[in-house]
Amino acid sequence: MLGLYEEALVQYDELDALFSQFVLNSNVAESPKWLETFRQPITCWQAVRLTSLVPQNLRELIIKKKASLLDFRSYLFQRQSAMLLLTFKPWEIASRCLTTVHNTLVELSLLNAHAVEGAAACWAHLACAETLRACERISSTNSALEACTNMNAPLLHNAKDKLHELGKLCGLLPCSSEPTSEQLHLVVMLSAGMGDSEPNNQQSSTDRLKEALCSKKSFQQYYLELAELAMGTYKHIGRLRFARTIGRDLAAFYSELGETSKAVVFLMDALRSYEEQGWKDLAAQTRLELIAAAKKMNDVDRYAKLSARIASTAELEILVRNFYFEEMLKTIKEDLAEKQESVLTELSDCFKLVSAELLPSERDVYITDNKVQCRLVIDSHMPKDVLCTRAAISVEMFQDKQTEKRTPVKNYKTDLTVNVGTQANSPRKSVDTTESESNTLITSIRLDDLKPKNPLLNPMNITSKLHYKEDKTLQKATVECQNPKLPLRRTDSTKYRKPSATVRNNYETCFECKTFTIHPGLNTVVVEYIAQKCGTFKLGQVSLLIEGKLEFLSNALIAGKMGYEVETQAISVYLNKVEPKKDLVSGLEHDMELVVTSGSSRIEDNATILLKTSTGLNIRFAKDQCPMSREIAIPIQAIEPFQTTKIPLRLFASLQPKREKSIELHTVWLTCPWWETITEVPLHFSPPMIASWRLLTSNTRKFIHVTLKSSVAHFIQFILTEPKLECDGNNTVSDLNPKNSGDMIVASDSTTASLMWELLKDPLVKAGPMKATFTVQYRPVKEDISRTFSCPFDIQDYTTLFVIRTKLEPGKGSDFCRASQVCCLQLNVQRVNETEHTSLMYEVLADQTMWAVLGRTAGVITMETSTAEGQCVSLDVMPLGAGYLPLPAVRLSKYIARDTSARDTSAHPRLEPFSPGQVYHAGKAKQVHVLAPAPKEHLDITV
Amino acid sequence: MAVCVAVIGKDNSPLYIGGIGNDTSTDNELSRQWLVHTALDALEERLSTTNTSNTNSSANTARTDLRDLYLGLLYSTDTHKIYGYVTNTRIKLVLVTSSTSPSGSNIRDAEVRTALRRLHALYADAICNPFHLPGDQITSQKFDKQVKSLMLNNV
Structure with a gap:
């Protein structure tokens, strides 16, 4: 009346709270007498009228103390609403409505006020519906409407629930049979209690409810309308879980209605959301509802799948699980038996x-x-x-x-020599590694290991820190957790997404x-x-x-x-040494074997492998003593997969007469019936021993020194017999070797054998080039057969042409050579044979630590005639130390003067050396005794 | 006082649901789970509104720190009232009271607040177990016992 609506509202609220408290207390303590009024039976459950008018009839009832609880509550709510309407807060009405309804229902049960069953539900439904209408009517502005919508959804939800409750009571649900007479009576009672609707052209909510209670069809229509509206509103305000709950209710209603497919849609939607968020119990419950729907729809595929799923759900009771397990087996046996395709599931x-x-x-x-x-x-x-x-x-x-996959390396992995073997191995290894990298x-x-690591389990980066003030005193000590901004990663959404089909x-x-x-x-x-x-x-x-x-x-x-x-493991054929550690030696027979591994396939009978060898290499079977040949056909027996046969062979490489140490390369070609290409096996042979020779000269006599040594890598001993040196032409040699040289041994542990021959020839006759051949019979210590080793060599320019003699004489006026005193070196060159080289150059090659040559060290002499004395040259030399000093060496070379006829100005005189045997240096090993520089009485020359 | 207590993880999956009370056709374990599940909607709504209000008034950040973890009544049905509580790590605690039982109907907000605070403490104790992986369901029997007694003690 004063227009102070807010203050009035506070008063009404006080009254409301006080009343509620009294009712609540009445339950535990003694209740006041006045509360008894509200325990009277309820006969009227008229809808609240949300207008700003004072509901006079209700007020009078309260004054007369004849108001029932519902009357009182209606009055209070209407007054509160009136205040709110006048202050234009329709959303407040909506939010209060539900509380009031809930409180009233609780109070009803606490006070034990008698009422027809369903009366409370009727009143609650009407209250909600009226509030909704009032909100709709009043909220003109958008913001008000928005605020109302938020509140409306629960109201609609409640109205729907109450309607469902009424429908259940009155037998109006689609599943129930025709309403009984009691139920019809109840409808009449309830309709009467609602009273008449207010005189208005609009259809009031009371009318609507009455109409809904009249027939199944109208009930269904009203119920579905409310439910859809509630669900839509919930979705609008973002309360999806509430929306899904209504969806489940709807699903139940639809499945009762017989429209199972509609129900399934709602249930599937709900199920997915429960699965996503890990509400397993709810998901299991929804599945049970789904399977009931599947059964109704006679969808055997889905039924079988869901049975299996339910049987596997740990959250459900074992009896339920066992039941569905049996159902699954039954369905498979009975319903799916005729199907061609199997039913697919996750x-x-x-x-x-x-x-x-x-x-x-x-x-x-x-x-x-x-x-x-x-x-x-x-x-x-x-x-x-x-x-x-x-x-x-x-x-x-x-x-x-x-x-x-057939790498060529694998096919002839023939470990023949140690060197080749390692070479063959290394590329194979590298092939293997690249393969493993690529795959x-x-x-x-x-x-379980594939799941992403739980980020919560990472250790935290916690550090302790001390903070100091400016005066270096401790301000505070802190423990800090560095929170590095973790890169925001998309979580795998497939976890939630069920693989659709x-x-x-x-x-x-x-x-x-x-x-x-x-x-x-x-x-x-x-x-x-x-x-x-x-x-x-x-x-x-x-x-x-x-x-x-x-x-x-x-x-x-x-x-x-x-x-x-x-x-595929191909057939492999290897030619292997029997003793793989030993080198192949030419000139000896070797045991070899042909190894045939069948790989993953079978080798048929009558297969032959043809072996061909290069020149100088012969081969034969080890067993029979057939002659060696350069071609051999080896029959292979039939073998099962992953079996190996070995065919022993003997191999002989003939010895090539060669002087220098060289490894001989032979080849064996394998022709196998299962390969198109011919496989080449390289074989490396080393010679059993190597001969080297030297020509030795003593004045005009000539000697030939032959040294034999073995260069085979493994230890091997040869016994040598009948060493021979044969010369061509009319040259002869005289054997200087001991006659029991049959015991001579050459071994690869650097045991060498030396032999010596003298070349018999007229020293004064100049001889031409000569060919000599050294032969010796050798046999390995453990074998009996001796073979011939031969080594040819050419000897050229071996005749002695000049003999050099050197003599040291003390200097003038002294009898002895003394250190640091000039002495005279007498050089005598004598020609002993015919030669065209008459112009010679001598060079004194003195060791500079022992001799100092004064003046020229070299000079050119001409030897026109062969005289007994020869040319004499004397040089001044000075010994630098005392003791027995070797005489300075002298080198004699051919001196070819500058060709004057040639125009070429760049032509210089040049030197050409003599062959080793042509100049004999008689004083080569001579030493001279040089006395200490202190003056001595006598001079001594030791030659 | 409480008939059901639930601990719900950051990703809205239940970590623990405990309920007491006799199972009747309308009031059973499962029905309480529906209640808790739908409460999440109201809870999230509440959280988002507090968040936006905080960001709007960025000046008083102090309020953010002092934000009450207790969210109060989330929603109510004819028979139950659902209260919510959110820890700073977004673990949601939900408490359901029955308004039909004499003790449940007469409950005060402060009582619920204390109960939820105690539940928070119990939860913190439970996950201190080094063998518990954060994000896993709480299977501790001790926690279960303590929560059940929490629910009963206030009856």
């Missing part, structure tokens, strides 16, 4: 793939026509044992290999295991596959076929990149 529903591991094959690699096995560990959530008809993993080609396939996987991969090539039982809990299954093609393969989809019709598929392995490589 593996993770009922099983958990724990790990998968490719078992290593007996050999290192997987070979065609052999088993590749994979061990799967599966956790079954089923309550009982279940028969798995087939477990399979599909196989996908990872890398296509055009050519068969980053893994062979074993634990699916499980697609079955191609199982034409697959790992398989037929008919076994899966027990509850962990199971290990080994699936296997006979590899048929070469290449790299990847594991794909996992499939478990249960009872022949229900197929569980999982794509969990695909991301893991598990795979394996299949190779």
Whole structure:
């Protein structure tokens, strides 16, 4: 009346709270007498009228103390609403409405006021509906409407619930049979209690409710309208969970109505949201509702799938699970039996793939026509044992290999010499490593390891810090947690997204295991596959076929990149040494063997391998004493896969008469029927021993010194007999060797043999070039057959032409050579044979630590005639130290003067050396005794 | 006083749901779970509004720090009242009281606040277990016992 609406509202609120408290207390303590009024039976449940007018009839009832609880509450709510209407706060009405309704219902039960069943629901529904209408009517502005909408959704929800309650009471739900007479009576009672609607042209909510209670059809219409509106409003304000709850109610209603497909839509939506957020109990409950719907719809596929899923749900009671487990088996046997295709479903529903591991094959690699096995560990959530008809993993080609894997290196891995062997090995290793790098396939996987690490488990980066003030005193000590901004990563949303339609991969090539039982809990299954093609393969989809019709598929392995490589192991033929550590030595027979390994395929009978050798290399079978030949055909017996046959052979490389140490290269060509190309096997032979010779001169006599040594890498001894040196022409040699030289031994541990011959010739006759051949019979210590080793050599310019003699004489006036005193070196060059080289140059090559040559060290002399005395040159030399000093060496060379006829100005005189045997230096090893520089009485020359 | 208590993780998945009370056709474990589940909607709504109000009034950041973890009554039904509480790490604690039972109807806001605070302390104790992985369901029997007694003590 004063227009102080807010103050008035406070007063009404006070009254409301006080009343509520009294009622609540009445339950525990003694209640005041006046409260008894409100315990009287309720006969009227008229809708609240939300106007600003004072409801006079209700006020009078209260004054007369005849008001029931509902009357009183209605009055209070109407007054409160009136205040709010006058202050234009319609949303406040809406928010208060629900509280009032809830409080009133509680108070009703506390006060035990008698009322017709459903009366309270009627009143509550009407209160909600009226509030909604009032809000609609009043909220003119957008913001007010917005505020109202937020509040409206729960009101609609409550109105819908109450209507459902009424419908249940009056037998109006679609599932119930025709209303009984009691129920019809109740409808009449309730309608009467609602009273008449206010005289208004609009259809009031009271009328609407009355109409709804009249027939099933109108009830259904009103209910669906309210529910849809409530759901829509909830969605609008973002309360999706509430919306889904109403969706479930709707689903229940629709399935009662017989429109199961509509129900399924709501249920699936709800189920997905529960699954996503981990509400397993709710999801399980929703599944139970879904399966009921599937049963109604006679959707056997879905029924079977859901039965399996429910049977595997740990949250449900075991009885329920067992029931659906039996249902699943029954459905498979009865309903799915006629179907061609199996019913596909997600593996993770009922099983958990724990790990998968490719078992290593007996050999290192997987070979065609052999088993590749994979061990799967599966956790079954089923309550009982279940028969798995087939477990399979599909196989996908990872890398296509055009050519068969047959590396040429592997084919003739012939460890013939130590050197070649290592060379042959190294490229093979590198090939292997590159292969393993290119294929980053893994062979074993634990699916739990694939999950991203829980970021909450990372250790925190906590440091302690001391903070100081400016005067270096401690201000504070802190513990700091550095919170590095972690890069925001997209969480894998596939976790939530259910793979929509499980697609079955191609199982034409697959790992398989037929008919076994899966027990509850962990199971290990080994699936296997006979590899048929070469290449790299990847594991794909996992499939478990249960009872022949229900197929569980999982794509969990695909991301893991598990795979394996299949190779064909070709037939390999090696030519091997029997004693691999020893070198091949030419001139000796060697045991060899031809090793044929069948690889992954079988070798048929009547196969022959043809061996051809290069010149100088002969071969024969080791067993029979047939002659050696350069071509041999070896028949191979039929052998099973992965078997090896060895054919012993003997090999002989003839010795080439060569002087220098060189390894001989021979080749064996293998022609095999299963290869198109001819395989080449290189063989390296080293000579048994090497001969070297030297020509030795003593004045005009000539000697030949032959040294024999062995250069074979492994230890070997040869016994030498009958050494011979044969010369061509009329040259003869005289053997200076001991006659029992048959015991001479040459061994590869640097034991050498030396032999000496003198060349017999007229010293004064100039001889031409001469060819000599050294031969010796050798045999290895353990063998009997001796073979001939020969070594040819040419001897040229061996005749002695000049003899040099040197003599040291003391200087003038002294008798002895003394250090640091000039002495005279007498040089005598004598020509002993015919020669065209008459112009000679001598050079005194004195050791500069011992001799100092005064004046010229070199000079040119001419030897025109052969005189007994020869040319004499004397040089001044000075010994630098005392003792026995070797005389300075003298070198004689051919002096070819500058060709004066030639125009070429650049032509210089040049020197050419003599051959070693042509100049004999008689004083080469001479020493002279030089006395100390102190003056001595006598001079001594020692020659 | 309480008939159901739930601890809900950051990602809205339940970490613990404990309920007491006799199971009747309308009032059972499952129905309480629906209540808790739908309460999340109201709870999130409440959180988003507090957040926006805080960002709007960025001046008084002190209020953000002192933000009450207790969110009060989330919503109510005919039979139940649902209260919410959010820890600073976005763990949601939900408490459901029954308004039909004499003790539940007469409950005061302050009591619920204390109960939820105690529940928060119990939760903190439970996850201090070094063998508990954050984000996993709480299976501790001790926690269960303590929560049950918390619910009963206030009856």
